[in-house]
Amino acid sequence: MNWNNLESTWKSQKAAAIPAANLASLLSTFESKSRAEACRFLWRDLREGIVGIFLSGYFAYKTWKAGPAYWPIGVAVAILAGIAVFFLIDRLRARGLRLSPDAALLAKVDADLAELRHQRRLYDTVTAWGLAPLALAMVIIVATAYYNKPEMLQSARHIRYAAGYFVAVVALFWYIRTLNQRILHRQIEPRISELERLRDNLTSPP
Secondary structure: OOHHHHHHHHHHOOOOOOOHHHHHHHHHHHHHHHHHHHHHHHHHHHHHHHHHHHHHHHHHHHHHHHOHHHOOHHHHHHHHHHHHHHHHHHHHHHHHOOOOOOOOHHHHHHHHHHHHHHHHHHHHOHHHHHHHHHHHHHHHHHHHHHHHOHHHHHOHHHHHHHHHHHHHHHHHHHHHHHHHHHHHHHHHHHHHHHHHHHHHHHHOOO
């Protein structure tokens, strides 16, 4: 950004309380962090969406091959597909709210704050909208398999397998929940506080 653009941006933010000499560095930091956040959320949504589509397709195929008796797994497939669609829709939502590169600095800060607050809600409620439905889908799949082959419940090997599967799922869900909370408290919330301070500087009387 050259000096003329910097001066124009500074003058357009009439409430800015920071010196123009510092605005270039502040804006450069803001833009780089904003791009990094957008890329991180993009790849997360794409990754989770693709995994969900793959899993729902895999179990749909296995259900079709297994026959009508395994129809409850179709409910699990719908749950997995729903989670994948949720991520893809959220990605389209974020894309639709993207500002043009020449938007005012204050507008960009407000847009980033809105997106980060949205992401904070997602990370904070991941158990309700993500982990709980996923757990339900996995229970349906396992229960349907054992219901159609009750002899497995009489096999010590299959009982150990079921117990190991349960422990592994609980550990995985605990890890996902812990990881989400770590991202929330170490990345998202500090960035929200930083942008709120920046916005206060931009809107405070000179």
